[in-house]
Amino acid sequence: MASGFHSVAAQLDTAGAKLASLVLVVDDDPDMRSSLTDLFLSVGLDTRVFASTSEFLGYSLPDRPSCLVLDLRLPGSSGLQLQAVLGEQGVPIPIIFITGHADVLTSVRAMKAGALDFLPKPFRDQELLDAVNDALRRDAKRRVGDRELGKIRGLAEQLTPREIDVLRGVGRGLLSKQIAYELGISEITVKMHRSSAGRKLNAISVADMIRKIELLGL
Amino acid sequence: MASGFHSVAAQLDTAGAKLASLVLVVDDDPDMRSSLTDLFLSVGLDTRVFASTSEFLGYSLPDRPSCLVLDLRLPGSSGLQLQAVLGEQGVPIPIIFITGHADVLTSVRAMKAGALDFLPKPFRDQELLDAVNDALRRDAKRRVGDRELGKIRGLAEQLTPREIDVLRGVGRGLLSKQIAYELGISEITVKMHRSSAGRKLNAISVADMIRKIELLGL
DNA sequence: TGCGATCCCATACTTCGGTATGGGTTTGCT
DNA sequence: AGCAAACCCATACCGAAGTATGGGATCGCA
Numbered sequence: 314m315a316s317g318f319h320s321v322a323a324q325l326d327t328a329g330a331k332l333a334s335l336v337l338v339v340d341d342d343p344d345m346r347s348s349l350t351d352l353f354l355s356v357g358l359d360t361r362v363f364a365s366t367s368e369f370l371g372y373s374l375p376d377r378p379s380c381l382v383l384d385l386r387l388p389g390s391s392g393l394q395l396q397a398v399l400g401e402q403g404v405p406i407p408i409i410f411i412t413g414h415a416d417v418l419t420s421v422r423a424m425k426a427g428a429l430d431f432l433p434k435p436f437r438d439q440e441l442l443d444a445v446n447d448a449l450r451r452d453a454k455r456r457v458g459d460r461e462l463g464k465i466r467g468l469a470e471q472l473t474p475r476e477i478d479v480l481r482g483v484g485r486g487l488l489s490k491q492i493a494y495e496l497g498i499s500e501i502t503v504k505m506h507r508s509s510a511g512r513k514l515n516a517i518s519v520a521d522m523i524r525k526i527e528l529l530g531l
Numbered sequence: 532m533a534s535g536f537h538s539v540a541a542q543l544d545t546a547g548a549k550l551a552s553l554v555l556v557v558d559d560d561p562d563m564r565s566s567l568t569d570l571f572l573s574v575g576l577d578t579r580v581f582a583s584t585s586e587f588l589g590y591s592l593p594d595r596p597s598c599l600v601l602d603l604r605l606p607g608s609s610g611l612q613l614q615a616v617l618g619e620q621g622v623p624i625p626i627i628f629i630t631g632h633a634d635v636l637t638s639v640r641a642m643k644a645g646a647l648d649f650l651p652k653p654f655r656d657q658e659l660l661d662a663v664n665d666a667l668r669r670d671a672k673r674r675v676g677d678r679e680l681g682k683i684r685g686l687a688e689q690l691t692p693r694e695i696d697v698l699r700g701v702g703r704g705l706l707s708k709q710i711a712y713e714l715g716i717s718e719i720t721v722k723m724h725r726s727s728a729g730r731k732l733n734a735i736s737v738a739d740m741i742r743k744i745e746l747l748g749l
Numbered sequence: 750t751g752c753g754a755t756c757c758c759a760t761a762c763t764t765c766g767g768t769a770t771g772g773g774t775t776t777g778c779t
Numbered sequence: 780a781g782c783a784a785a786c787c788c789a790t791a792c793c794g795a796a797g798t799a800t801g802g803g804a805t806c807g808c809a
Contacts, residue, residue: 416635417633420635420639420642421642421648421649424638425648430639430643433635473754474755475755475756475757486736486738486739488736488794488795488796489796489797499758501757501760502756505756505758507797508797511797518704518705519704519741519796520702520704520741523737523741523742524745527742691784691785691786693785693786693787706765706766708765716788717787717788717789718765719788719790720787722765722768723767723787725767726768729767737766
């Protein structure tokens with residue numbers, strides 16, 4: 314590539330990163346939906362809007378850094394209920410509440426349940442944008458870690474039950490001899506499983522192997 | 532010990548665990564201070580009360596599971612300011628806010644800054660007790676982890692600079708040979724440092740050693 | 750019924766970690 | 780000047796990890 318393109322490439326990169334992020338909005342007020350869409354689009358953030366929690370739940374989340382801007386009071390089930398449902402389902406999307414009818418008890422409950430922010434209307438555009446950017450940053454960071462873990466878990470699926478038994482011993486710092494005794498098999502067989510497991514996990518060193526064993530929660 | 536004393540011993544143990552916990556209260560209202568003291572004492576929780584943030588800051592926290600029940604509005608500096616100060620100083624004590632003049636913005640700010648709960652007055656005694664018990668449980672748990680880390684850090688102080696260099700290599704999964712090359716010394720010397728460091732850290736196995744290296748953040 | 754996966758074992762060998770023994774140097778403090 | 784601490788190195792040996800080679804047994808499924 315010609316060196317003259319460096320700054321252009323950097324700009325494209327930044328734009329690409331922003332486009333990769335997605336803001337989900339759930340609000341029953343059509344005016345709010347459209348003004349929020351405008352707001353987010355104006356700073357280059359991709360946006361999807363929903364009028365109710367059920368509409369949102371019918372939408373399958375794409376694999377992109379994203380966050381949820383959620384109105385508290387909604388027809389049907391409330392924003393808090395949606396937060397609870399997402400929590401039960403283990404959906405880790407960061408949530409920012411917005412509401413016109415704020416009270417302390419509700420805000421505290423939402424925050425204790427893990428909301429990232431809670432903005433009473435009216436709020437300044439910049440407040441919401443700051444919160445959204447923070448949320449997107451966190452989600453992106455979480456995704457990096459999750460992907461790493463997912464890769465290792467994928468490799469771990471190749472492991473046979475016996476190999477897992479052996480790895481558990483390795484993680485506890487036992488010698489092959491001791492693992493053999495515990496499992497009632499010979500030392501050489503333990504070594505086989507051990508090295509076979511190491512190959513499957515792509516463990517390039519003992520340290521690496523132990524880290525991966527810990528990550529897998531063995 | 533006679534077996535007849537078992538149940539008595541168990542009771543004493545439970546009482547001991549409660550006595551080991553401490554509730555700190557900062558509130559400018561003398562009535563509130565005394566009623567909270569009564570409340571906590573009635574369930575066997577040791578309590579200290581303070582009328583202002585400066586009075587509290589003059590008190591050195593004992594090494595016991597504890598939590599802070601903090602009034603938001605205080606003469607002098609506010610509860611939020613105290614929270615900020617404690618945060619800056621790295622004092623990890625869990626905070627439960629109570630206040631008669633609650634507004635959403637403040638409650639959200641307090642929660643975002645890490646408060647465990649935020650109770651507008653009037654609240655039911657049981658609400659506060661639940662929050663306090665949760666806070667004490669968390670603090671106790673944190674202390675267990677911290678003590679473990681403290682022990683290892685204590686051992687790590689015995690390490691010489693060179694031993695730390697070598698441990699860094701071990702943590703990266705390098706062979707002694709490779710570490711020797713990087714440091715520009717011979718393999719046998721690396722082994723010396725390595726085993727010497729292992730002895731100092733009380734590492735009973737390679738797995739144990741690597742775990743400790745990770746904990747120390749090398 | 751045959752094939753693949755999983756599990757098991759043995760012998761032999763290499764490499765690595767770890768220890769022991771027995772040295773050496775520099776640096777800094779008493 | 781003497782001494783301790785930290786650093787360095789060599790030879791030699793042991794035990795453990797890991798690999799290679801060459802087997803055997805069971806089980807489920809195509």
